[in-house]
Amino acid sequence: MRLQLTLLALILAFCSSVADANDHNDKNKKTITKKEAVSLALDKYAGRTLKISQESQFFVVRILQPDGRIVDIKVNKKTGEVNKD
Numbered sequence: 001m002r003l004q005l006t007l008l009a010l011i012l013a014f015c016s017s018v019a020d021a022n023d024h025n026d027k028n029k030k031t032i033t034k035k036e037a038v039s040l041a042l043d044k045y046a047g048r049t050l051k052i053s054q055e056s057q058f059f060v061v062r063i064l065q066p067d068g069r070i071v072d073i074k075v076n077k078k079t080g081e082v083n084k085d
Contacts (some may be wrong), residue, residue: 036062037075044082045073060085 032040034052037059042049047063051071054060058074065071072085 003062031077032059032080034070036080037077040075040080040082043052045071045084047071 030054034054038049038052038061041061041063045063045065047065049061050064051062053062055074057077061073061075061078063071063073074083074085075081077081
């Protein structure tokens with residue numbers, strides 16, 4: 001019985017260390033590039049790119065739309081989610 005408990009404790013410790021390693025890898029995932037942010041923004045809002053700037057968690061893509069309006073589009077650096085500012 002004692003041997004089984006020891007083996008169970010070792011297995012749980014191993015699984016925990018594997019889970020921690022996976023969490024660490026998730027934090028190191030690559031963020032999207034400026035070029036990818038522009039592509040994602042233009043997929044959702046047609047037009048011509050005027051400017052790209054960076055905020056802590058977003059790229060801001062300024063687009064001149066075909067009707068002459070200018071819109072700022074926020075693209076999340078980690079998820080690629082696109083939102084109109």
